[in-house]
Amino acid sequence: MANRKYSEDHEWVEVDGDTGTIGISDYAQEQLGDVVFVELPDVGKLLDRSDEAAVVESVKAAAEVYAPVGGEVIEVNDALNGDPSLVNTDAFGDGWFAKLRLTDPAELDDLMDEATYKTYCEGLG
């Protein structure tokens, strides 16, 4: 996906106009293991880049998810409340977390593209 960009913390953002959909990468869900709960942000919340956007609970532990870009939360993925395992089965699709109205699209330039992110993950062993 050409317009999907990645943070070093393994969040992704996919941009459509001034809206960015965020989630965690396949690498991240694989590392976390079975996701059993996702605490999503409130709609209307204003997130700065790197603010805590959500918390993912796997069987073993809780992990924070940070906003890869700043923006106002305009929608969250309520389907995760019923089936948090969507994060495992479809991290880049049905397992999305939230949609943000981007504060500053220029922040996207600091994120990695697909190829760079792939290399980055490989370097993590």
Add this chain to the structure above:
Amino acid sequence: MATAPETEVHKTPLYDLHVSLGARMVPFAGYAMPVQYPAGIIAEHNATRAAAGLFDVSHMGQALLCGGDPVTSFERLVPGDIAGLATGRMRYTLLLNDAGGIRDDLMVTRIEENGVPALFLVVNAACKDADFDHIATQLGGDAELQILEDRALLALQGPKAERVLGELAPECRDLVFMQGVEMTLDGAAAYVTRSGYTGEDGFEISVPNEAVEDLARRLLAHDDVAPVGLGARDSLRLEAGLCLYGHDIDETTSPIEAGLAWAVGKRRRAAADFPGAEVILDHLTDGPARKRVGILPEGRAPVREGAVIRDAGDTEIGMVTSGGFGPTVGGPVAMGYVNSASAAMGTALNIELRGRTVAATVADLPFVPANYKRAS
């Protein structure tokens, strides 16, 4: 430039097998251990409850206490009735400190070595060096501690464990919960006990290091057996209401606070002849100030170890010591200590979670009924 010395990471004899099965290896108690296999923790947990799971617990400490009078002398360190164990019977017991705190929890089986009584001990990996030092020092010339570094330990757990192991050794079917016997398994001299730490029926199998991989592969070849890592071992024992040493019990918790009064033998209570007896008997008589309880949080969010517990009036009354998601329960489950006034089943609790509170209630343990094959 000074660099910290790298801590040596031990491998069990099954390390290569774990890696070949695609396990994610993590450091645990100085060992590289599988936390999960590709199936994942929930699938491994469910496989154990529905059929059978195979666990490598070779990191745990195994030892024989023999020579002299091992049975009587071991009672100096633990509150359990060890002298009352018949040959081939095992018991869960506790190494105590002089304040009545718990140095470790362990399994003790009375066996015979060359016709003479001996004890087979299995202790926690993280505590084993300290335990064995303590036992050897305290018992001095009264018994000889033989650490069994040449033996691995497998746990085969689940409702189909008997059927699976029975195909290799039919005599295992005759064992009842907390009983052990020597047998030959796949050509190897094994000591097999009907025990485990998942709440399920099953066996723990002590075999020579060199025989364990063949035996593990043979068991895993069975359709009913899945490899299971430490992640599911933790969720299984939590649902079974079993304590994890260093979390739910430690040097500061008494057996009575921990709800382990049943591990303090009747004869031992009367004799008051174990470490910390004064404190422990006081707790038995007057009731402890705090108690370990099961906790069922409302909603879906797990509460974790260290979370502060408050009562309905917002007063801090304790802390979560184990918490996570229970796959069989289908939601979050936890254990922790609360003031005894708030320990009754059904008591409403509030648990701190990320700056808010989660409503919870005190629940009976275990969360999932045990499925042991007890003596009829």
